[in-house]
Structures are given as C-alpha cells and as structure tokens.
Amino acid sequence: MKGKVWDTFEDAVSDIQDGATLIVGGFGLCGIPEKSIEALKNKGTKNLTIVSNNCGVDDWGLGLLLANKQIKKIIASYVGENKIFEQQFLNGKIEVELTPQGTLAERIRAGGAGIPAFYTPTGVGTPIAEGKETRYIDGKEYLLEKAIVGDFALVKAWKADKLGNLVFRKTSRNFNPIAATAGKITIAEVEEIVEIGELDPDEIHTPSIYVQRVVLGKNYEKRIERLTVVSKED
Secondary structure, three states: OEOOEEOOHHHHOOOOOOOOEEEEOOEOOEOOOHHHHHHHHHHOOOOEEEEOOOOOEOOEOOHHHHHOOOEEEEEEOOOOOOHHHHHHHHOOOOEEEEOOHHHHHHHHHHHHHOOOEEEEOOOOOOHHHOOOOEEEEOOEEEEEEEOOOEEEEEEEEEEEEOOOOEEOOHHHHOOHHHHHHOEEEEEEEEEEEEOOOOOOHHHOOEOHHHOOEEEEOOOOOOOOOOOOOOOOOO
16 A cells, blocks of 8 residues: 555455445446455455445346345435345345435435535425425425435546546546545545646546545456347348
8 A cells, every 4th residue: 555545455445344334436337336346245244334326237236245145225216127136125135225316416415515414305295205304495395315424435436646536437427426525435446547746637526635545446347237239220
C-alpha cells in the first residue's frame, strides 16, 4: 500500500466484517465493482446488508454473494434477472426493502451530504408508505425517507490519480458517484491510475476527499446483461 493505493483487492476488503452495510455502485452489470465483489466472495463475509440499484445476475456481480449466501438484506429498486434472488426471497432466506429508484438515489445522496432524511411524494398511497411518517406540505402529502450511510462503499471508476480523485466513463457513472460519497470507507477499483496532477480538474467526477482506497483492476470482462440481436432479414 502506498498512500491510498492498495496492492490487492483482498487487502482492500480485509476489514469488511460480518454484518456490515455496503453501498455498491453500478446499474445492472454496467459499472459494477466486480473485482471487489469477487474478493469479498472469497473472503466469505456474512450477514451483509447491500444497498444497490439491483443485485446482479445469477453468476456475476452481487449475484455471486447471493449464491454464496453472504447477504442478509438488500435495499434495491429492482430485483429481476436473478433466479437465486427470487428463490431466497420466496423461501424467506433474505430480507428485501424495495425502494423506488429515484428515492434510492436520493437516500444515498442525502447520506453522503449529511442530510438525515427528506420528504418525497413518491410512494404515497402505496405499500412503500407503510409504517413511514407522512406530512402535508402546501396541501400535498409526502413521505419521510431516511438517508443511507454505509460502513463501506464499493465503486468502479475508469481512472484515478494517486490521491483518489475519480473519473467515470459514460453510462458506467450511474450510481457510482453518489455511492462514493455515502460510505464511511470508500473502496474504488479502477482501470487506470495516473500521477497526481495528470487529471484535468474539470473532468474529475468524485473528489479524493470521498475516497479512502484505490485498487487497480485488470482484465475486466464487461459482460452484457442481456444481448438482443437483429437478423439481416429483419
């Protein structure tokens, strides 16, 4: 380890303990911190609470932790594409807190900004509202949603400098920047590490103050979640 740059993913996740809450960046299989997830799978940490847009697929991403029965609870906006998830949920093996996607993003953003809770109209009059405080503001009903802060955040970036400033590439940006702000310890895996001063300040998406650990990943698979093709005849 040199400063914030760690030598291996195994070392970077070594202090993630049983029962930890993890905020994980990515959307589907796009921009997921796949190397960190794989290292966590190999470590065998149990009873995790995962906060993420969704939970990968059966054999990749967070689906690896599901298959290994390492997840106790998931806070997510979408649970499709994963048969293992469905089986564990129907069998009462995992707790699921479904959250509208915009609300989930704002709960994570609020956690990173130090805002403890906020009001939103999304979910009023639906099962999402059950057990939550409501309030009328200017004649309209709103739900109180609590912010989310993770013990750790796992994110995937394109580039980092040795201070931990991050640059994300195109749609792989997704939930990663807000996830990075909301972890007490943020672990960023990246495809390239450059020297301090090489990044144009205007291209930095996540400032280094939010990042505690940077790990260089190699040989990314960049799988496609669902491939659709059109024949020449069409």
